Amino acid sequence: MKYQSQKVAKLYFIAAIGLFVGQILFGLIIGAQYIWGDFLFPTLPFNQARAVHTNLLIVWLIFGFMGAAYYLVPEEAETDLVMPWLAKLMFWIFLAAGAATIVGYIVMPFADLAKLTQNDLFPTMGREFLEQPTITKLGIVVVALAFLANIGFTILKGRKTVINLVLLMGLTGLAVFFLFAFFNPTNIVWDKYYWWWVVHLWVEGVWELILGSILAFILIKTTGVDREVIEKWLYVIIAMTLITGIVGTGHHYYWIGTPEFWQWWGSIFSALEPIPFFMMTVFAFNMVNKRRRNHPNKAAVLWALGTAVMAFLGAGVWGFLHTLAPVNYYTHGTQITAAHGHMAFYGAYVMINLAIISYAMPLLRGREAANSNKSQVLEMWSFWLMTISIVFITLFLTAAGILQVYLQRFSDNPLPFMVVQSKIELFYVLRELTGLVFLAGLIVYVASFFVGSREPEATVEGEVVAAS
């Protein structure tokens, strides 16, 4: 850590991990509700618990992105953050607003929350992933503006690197496209059409810019490969991302009342969406193979490589599985979508956050470069536990989805939804068991912050011969 103001990132990372734990606990609750339908009913109905699960995910990922930005922007710009106090203030505001909203989801029926927050005045709540009360949404905008100002002025003041610029573009895009969350017409087609401008253009658009720049930063730091090379790759990858991803939005416009041509445009461009993810995998392994030094923080390198692989599998391969319109006709809105969602979010966004946390936390806690061996071994255990769990969760949900599609939509005698659900219950049991393994991995992950913190830092066993 070179600049004092980078320290503010630590708060954000701690909050992110805390919320991550909450997200997984609620995931287990709704997973259990898939098996025992009356679990916690009527105290905590499925929809409220699911809103907690998904909203916590989004909020903790954004906490992680913000922490990452506060950590890497000063280091890249070679100057202190312009307003560290604002970063701290916004942290507490964001945390308080987020926590209040989550508590609201848990303790009261959704309709009461709507009343309490005056949803009548400006109704925006209750749409998937955008469940938040309007007042929370406004708070998010305020936090985002303050955050962007802080980061933006720091970048303007200091050295302008490609990583910083791309990160800033990604974060600005995140804020700009969020504004479509305030557009909520009665016409359901337009509601859905522009809802995707938030959701798709986030996760298959601007978030990938954030992902790319954080990954590039970690690779520069841990491999010592020439910045020029890494920045060029970064540009090529994000170019492919947006070239395919923007029109790829069309794969959400097949069955919502939008015209037929989207089936072609959406299929063709979203079929190309795996390309940038594939390039990212090639890029990460290439850079690590060409490394000029062995970094003592092996865990961070593992997370970075894991991100590249799992993002390709989850977002690329599992996305491609059901992105073509003729396939999507049968799979749209089934457990196949859920399977893809789980692996894509974990592979792309959870892992990149854990990677930057893994890289930055030891430094924020006063280490020279890395945690002790003992701590790293634990962290790598958690990597494998969580990653393998998510792979199996995805496989079980895919199996459930295939059966669901067959029984409910494809066979000669389509069965009602609830009948099908009881027939595929076995896979929900398996998913829940795997979810418990994931939780174990997460506990190991949290433990790795406390174990071995008094032991000496890990060191590298000898230098690499610089690859040509």
Add this chain to the structure above:
Amino acid sequence: MAQAFTKAMARNIFYGGTAFFFLLFLALTFQTHSVVPERDNHEAINDTVALGKKVWEENDCIGCHTLLGEGAYFAPELGNVYKRFGSTDAIKAFIKSRPVNGVPGRRSMPQFNLSDEELEAVAQFLKYVSGVKTNRNWPPTPQG
């Protein structure tokens, strides 16, 4: 060397490509706007439907159900529920009859205690959605 793979070039392609494809996306959006009115059943939208959509949102129905395939996958698709149930009365009767304490061991919709006006509105909203013309008449079967 001719194969110089310069950063400036990569940057230009990023900016150029993004602008290019975003404009293309806007053009397609514009085109969408000109034809959606023929298929979105907007004639059916009135104050009741608008209230129904608000009831739908304020009770977070999307947190369990899908609507035209989007939402949670815990409960049945409702984009075609009007066709599946056959009438708004059947929809209203179903919502109204949900037991407060659920069904032992099974999934059950909560009892939302909607007023008669809200019940009518949400049923009218679902009727309106079922009138949206989707490609190939998605969903594939009445079961959703």
Add this chain to the structure above:
Amino acid sequence: MEKPRWPPGDLVIWIFILAELLAFGIFFAAYAFTRANHVELFNTYQLTLDRNAALINTVALITSSYFVVRAVASIRQDDSRRCFHWLLAALAMGTLFLLVKSAEYHHHFSQGINLSTNTFYMFYLSLTFFHFLHVILGMVILLAVALKARRGCYSAAEHTGVETGASYWHMVDLVWMILFPLVYVMR
């Protein structure tokens, strides 16, 4: 002289050329297979297209590509002035293409035809419009190269920029070579 292992121009443009060709290739195949299921419809509406306009456009693109070849040859002989002139000529041909194609679009749009009229027009408009945008993009690149050539930024020793722009422009031409018979003629 040993042959080089890399195509002319910046390698990155070749990666994008391949990506673009892939997208167009999928589009062409989708057109062909969809047509196989709607032969009557496609044959009927194909007749409403203007083959004379397509001829002019094909000739315009080929000629323009040829001019670009001459531009590259000129800069290889260190004649950046001539290179600039050939590029201008190529741009003029590109403009001709845009004008003719716009007239065609105007004709269709004035009849109220759009992407949702039927499957044939969906493909016809999508394919040609996607290509149309590539012509514009290619012309922007060529213009940038031309202006740099006029300022004398290229020489016989270093003219990667000219080759890069040329390669992209030839790709735009190449795609149209397939598109022309596929959409306008084959039946």
Add this chain to the structure above:
Amino acid sequence: MNEPRFLLRPCTWVYLTLLLLTFITWFVGVNHLSGRFFAFLVFGFALLKGQLIGDHFMGLRWVAGPWRWAIFIWLVLVGTLVTAAFWRTL
């Protein structure tokens, strides 16, 4: 220039060939000539034109290694798919 000159530059010959093939294609088009023979004739011309552009205009003829075949492979792929789709409908 160590290549023999036949009155015109090689690229000009290519250009004239492209024009000739284009005019034939147009002729088939305006006369609404249909059926396998004409359809695949003009489509074959299109593939040939693509190969000429790749070889001579894009300069792949003077390249060694995998890039030499980049355009050719694309043309084969597109050619195969389109032929497969058109064959039984003509």
